[in-house]
Amino acid sequence: MTGAVVWLERTSTGVAGASREAVGVARSIAGGGPVVGLLVGAGGPSAAERIPVDRLLLVDAPGLADASSAQLAALLAAAAAASGADSMVLAGTARGRDVVGRLAVRWGAAAATNVTDLVAGGSGELHVTRPVFGGRASETLELPGPRRILAPRPHAFAEPPPASAAPPSEALVLPDGFSALPGRGMEGFEPTVGSKGPELGEASIVVSGGRGLRTPESFHLVEELAESLGAAVGASRAVTDAGWRPSSYQVGQTGRAVSPQLYIAVGISGAIQHIVGMVSSRVIVAINSDAQAPIFKVADYGIVGDLFPILPALTAEIRRQRGLTGSAPG
Amino acid sequence: MEIAVLVKPVPDAETRLRPDPAGKGLDPEGVKWVLAGYDESAVEQALLLKESAPGTTVRAISYGPAVRADEVLRAAIALGCDRATSVEAPAGVADDPLVTAAALHLALSRFPASLVLCGKQTGDHESGLVGPAVAELLAVPEYGVAVNVRLDAGGAEMTLQQSVEGGLLRLRAKLPALVALQQAWNDPRTAKLPNILKSRKAPIDRVPAADVAAAVAARLPLATRRLAFRLPPPRTGAKMIEYKTPEEAAQKLVRILREKAKVFP
Numbered sequence: 113m114t115g116a117v118v119w120l121e122r123t124s125t126g127v128a129g130a131s132r133e134a135v136g137v138a139r140s141i142a143g144g145g146p147v148v149g150l151l152v153g154a155g156g157p158s159a160a161e162r163i164p165v166d167r168l169l170l171v172d173a174p175g176l177a178d179a180s181s182a183q184l185a186a187l188l189a190a191a192a193a194a195s196g197a198d199s200m201v202l203a204g205t206a207r208g209r210d211v212v213g214r215l216a217v218r219w220g221a222a223a224a225t226n227v228t229d230l231v232a233g234g235s236g237e238l239h240v241t242r243p244v245f246g247g248r249a250s251e252t253l254e255l256p257g258p259r260r261i262l263a264p265r266p267h268a269f270a271e272p273p274p275a276s277a278a279p280p281s282e283a284l285v286l287p288d289g290f291s292a293l294p295g296r297g298m299e300g301f302e303p304t305v306g307s308k309g310p311e312l313g314e315a316s317i318v319v320s321g322g323r324g325l326r327t328p329e330s331f332h333l334v335e336e337l338a339e340s341l342g343a344a345v346g347a348s349r350a351v352t353d354a355g356w357r358p359s360s361y362q363v364g365q366t367g368r369a370v371s372p373q374l375y376i377a378v379g380i381s382g383a384i385q386h387i388v389g390m391v392s393s394r395v396i397v398a399i400n401s402d403a404q405a406p407i408f409k410v411a412d413y414g415i416v417g418d419l420f421p422i423l424p425a426l427t428a429e430i431r432r433q434r435g436l437t438g439s440a441p442g
Numbered sequence: 443m444e445i446a447v448l449v450k451p452v453p454d455a456e457t458r459l460r461p462d463p464a465g466k467g468l469d470p471e472g473v474k475w476v477l478a479g480y481d482e483s484a485v486e487q488a489l490l491l492k493e494s495a496p497g498t499t500v501r502a503i504s505y506g507p508a509v510r511a512d513e514v515l516r517a518a519i520a521l522g523c524d525r526a527t528s529v530e531a532p533a534g535v536a537d538d539p540l541v542t543a544a545a546l547h548l549a550l551s552r553f554p555a556s557l558v559l560c561g562k563q564t565g566d567h568e569s570g571l572v573g574p575a576v577a578e579l580l581a582v583p584e585y586g587v588a589v590n591v592r593l594d595a596g597g598a599e600m601t602l603q604q605s606v607e608g609g610l611l612r613l614r615a616k617l618p619a620l621v622a623l624q625q626a627w628n629d630p631r632t633a634k635l636p637n638i639l640k641s642r643k644a645p646i647d648r649v650p651a652a653d654v655a656a657a658v659a660a661r662l663p664l665a666t667r668r669l670a671f672r673l674p675p676p677r678t679g680a681k682m683i684e685y686k687t688p689e690e691a692a693q694k695l696v697r698i699l700r701e702k703a704k705v706f707p
């Protein structure tokens with residue numbers, strides 16, 4: 113394997129953490145060949161100045177800040193052609209995975225998403241491990257060559273150390289037929305009411321609340337704990353069905369599947385439909401008044417007790433430890 | 443107008459997973475095959491669109507071993523889909539999302555639709571690749587993590603929302619297109635008993651395995667090969683934190699998260 117292209121997904125503050133992790137993965141499969149970053153959207157190379165790639169390809173077009181996956185797939189294929197790379201790595205975000213599906217067809221490559229581990233085979237083949245069935249099992253896949261696309265699961269790989277100097281950059285020539293590709297057709301954005309933290313599917317810490325909170329008003333105890341940790345807020349279906357919080361909060365079989373570094377379940381019994389959405393989290397903490405609650409079977413650490421005094425004490429302790437002020441969120 | 447909804451048979455959530463004797467896949471013995479969770483949302487979305495636009499027909503399409511595919515197609519018919527296509531997997535063919543996409547693309551070339559719906563991923567392999575790959579093969583745009591699709595302009599256009607970081611993105615798009623549904627925002631209906639009984643006798647169109655084998659042949663050299671399928675070591679149950687006051691519980695937990703689990707931010 114020689115050379116890899118990485119899509120550097122832009123965020124409002126630079127390049128997504130998951131894309132920086134992807135750069136590390138690209139380095140380990142590039143076989144000593146160059147790792148090339150592709151940066152698409154408004155703005156010059158400054159967003160990627162500490163990213164340890166060997167070269168940056170730029171498509172500096174404000175209209176493409178919100179490029180469709182068809183457009184991104186075409187740009188990535190052009191970047192691979194320009195650099196001679198035979199591998200690509202895209203962060204396994206929702207957008208990244210959509211691009212991988214199209215790209216695997218367009219570029220004619222083997223592809224695997226949700227990758228959590230790599231084993232480079234001896235004679236050029238690549239083996240990857242990925243969780244399946246909501247983390248209740250895992251599989252090892254062989255990706256045949258000559259071309260391969262990987263989407264590592266966010267948080268599964270460490271970010272590589274930043275570069276000491278900015279990589280050389282040049283503009284990518286738009287491929288033929290690019291202007292005929294459909295854009296995304298964006299019309300507007302409706303922010304989720306009351307959500308300020310990171311996005312549920314990508315957060316490294318998730319705090320979820322269940323029916324044990326008893327009322328929609330007391331759910332703010334969960335939100336304050338989440339805020340003290342910089343965590344995303346999730347909920348069981350009991351909470352979303354009752355309308356305490358919107359369905360976008362729901363974790364589980366019919367909600368979101370999450371796999372953060374730390375998942376804290378508060379007042380959640382641990383029904384199988386909830387478990388399948390969070391069991392692949394690295395560390396699970398459960399707080400529940402019922403010592404027999406099934407959630408304790410999948411948790412690493414448990415606190416048996418009434419959440420109403422425990423949550424404020426925990427939030428206060430975390431704020432104290434992190435040097436945060438104790439003011440209630442506005 | 444024609445709507446196609448792609449549905450996959452997956453093991454029921456309560457299935458006790460077990461590797462097969464070779465350790466290379468799930469042991470199918472005794473597994474109950476059901477509609478994948480997000481696919482249920484896709485079926486529900488298709489039926490809501492049908493109810494909103496008279497003259498719309500909904501076709502469920504499933505790829506896999508025929509017995510399993512038929513099972514979920516009948517479930518889709520019982521829910522209200524008009525027609526069904528079983529795309530028969532050739533024996534021993536690689537179980538790879540891009541191969542699946544090529545097979546579904548063949549079915550869609552025989553039973554064309556202006557709107558293709560599917561779930562954003564299935565609860566088994568969770569690759570999320572089939573929808574966008576089918577869209578690329580059809581040369582139509584795809585919209586992932588979608589909720590709440592509405593048809594406008596007599597079915598020539600649609601508006602939909604994408605569930606993204608911090609909220610919902612509203613999009614307007616032209617058909618034909620493929621939409622991959624996010625979660626059960628639409629609270630899928632359940633089938634009524636008489637419809638379940640009727641669905642047992644409903645006709646199912648077939649795309650024979652030999653045709654599928656020819657259509658996926660070009661993709662097979664690129665298919666991933668499963669070398670191992672494993673269960674994680676059983677979780678041993680939570681280590682319970684002993685405490686006398688809520689403050690003590692909080693301090694102990696924070697210390698564990700920081701020093702032992704190393705996940706304190």
Ligand SMILES: Cc1cc2nc3c(=O)[nH]c(=O)nc-3n(C[C@H](O)[C@H](O)[C@H](O)COP(=O)(O)OP(=O)(O)OC[C@H]3O[C@@H](n4cnc5c(N)ncnc54)[C@H](O)[C@@H]3O)c2cc1C
Pocket residue numbers: 321322323324325347348349350351362363364365366367368378379380381382383384385386389399400401402405417418419420
């Ligand atoms: C087809 C299907 C799909 C489903 N999909 C999902 C899904 O995606 N996600 C999901 O979450 N559920 C899903 N469910 C529902 C699931 O089966 C459970 O009903 C649900 O998860 C229960 O939510 P809960 O744990 O909040 O509530 P409960 O099961 O009522 O548990 C509440 C818990 O709070 C504890 N508690 C009460 N008071 C206190 C207190 N003061 N302090 C501490 N603890 C307290 C109790 O001991 C109990 O364990 C699905 C069900 C079906 C049939």
